[in-house]
Amino acid sequence: MASFELLVNGQNYTVEAERQMPLLWVLRDLLGLTGTKFSCGAGLCGSCTVLMDDEPVRSCVTLVENAAGKNIITIEGLSPDGSHPLQAAWIEERVSQCGYCQPGQIMNAAALLKKNPKPTDNDINAAMGDVLCRCGSYQRIRAAIHKAAEVV
């Protein structure tokens, strides 16, 4: 066990954890931030995506020791009140069905818009294509990102 200083959603935390503990479990189990979802546990599906220094990372395969000192943003910290353009667009375009992967989708989209405020369909496909949605909400995800890009 070791002690780590984490900056999550603008708040400083000190956590005691194994060096090898994935960031996902630190967020969910130690900090109680259950908005970030576990799905494959192997970095394949993207449901657990969070921002680390504005880069999208898969928290299930990101070790806590590599997350220390970085600026981590989870779905809970994307906006104070759920008013981020992506969140508003996600509601307007009725993207979510079961919704389980959507926090990961939204955080991945947030990283895309930070780098590329006006993405084309191809840009979106390239950036979002490996974040999987079993409900098949891809078309609406793309529409919502375009809608949010009008506002960002």
Add this chain to the structure above:
Amino acid sequence: MAESMNRRDFIKLVGAAGGALVLAVYLDACTPEATATPTVGLPSSTGTPEPRPPYEWAPNIYLKLDQDGILTVTAFRSDMGQGIRTATAMLVAEEVDVDWSSVRIEQAPADRQYGDQQTGGSVSISTYYYTLLLAGAAARQMLVEAAAQAWDVKAENCTTKSGYVIHPDGATKIPYGELVEAASKLEVPKKPKLKDATQYKIERTSLGHWDAPLIVTGKAMYGFDVRVPGMHFAAIARCPVFGSGYVSYDDADAKMVAGVKQIVPIGDRISVVAEYS
């Protein structure tokens, strides 16, 4: 229903029984569960009259109304993205006659009163359509009766609109929230009358998932997000080859991991129980 009943038999049975079966389900579920639970506020020490206690009225197992006129619908089926929480709440809200913005949804606990609570077969609405409309209509009828008694007019001359009971004069009105206490003392009607379906405002519209704002902020609670005090988590390690099992296992390393409590073999798999997931 017999477990061996096949889908074809099931369809025939439902077809033969029609609406009466649904109504019977409704009345069984409705009558014995009517509750009114006043929550007594803190006693006043200033000598001023005590404020009215917060009051929540549950005329049946599908809904409750509070003194602020908020309608909470109990979602008793599992939502896997098909929107059944929203759809069932829409039916109840339609017949209670409140604005959609006054609706909240709570997931039901596992309870035999609700019957089969799983998801499958696309049958929730076809099975429970009238149950839910009648549950809402019963509440509305009681609210109207409570208002009619307060005004000393005939209930059939009163109407409702968006969370209010309207007086026969067409102008005077009482918000539902002010009627829940009186309504809760009335008998639950056995055969509530449904609204004229041509007047429906919610039922035939497309509102989007009520849960959408919760989903996009990470607040939606899935089974895996539930935490109870002292809770432990178990992960199951399986042989990667289908149909096979393990020959032996060495749990020495696993036991060294912080938080791991126990290694439990279960059949051809190994379960690791830990404080964390």
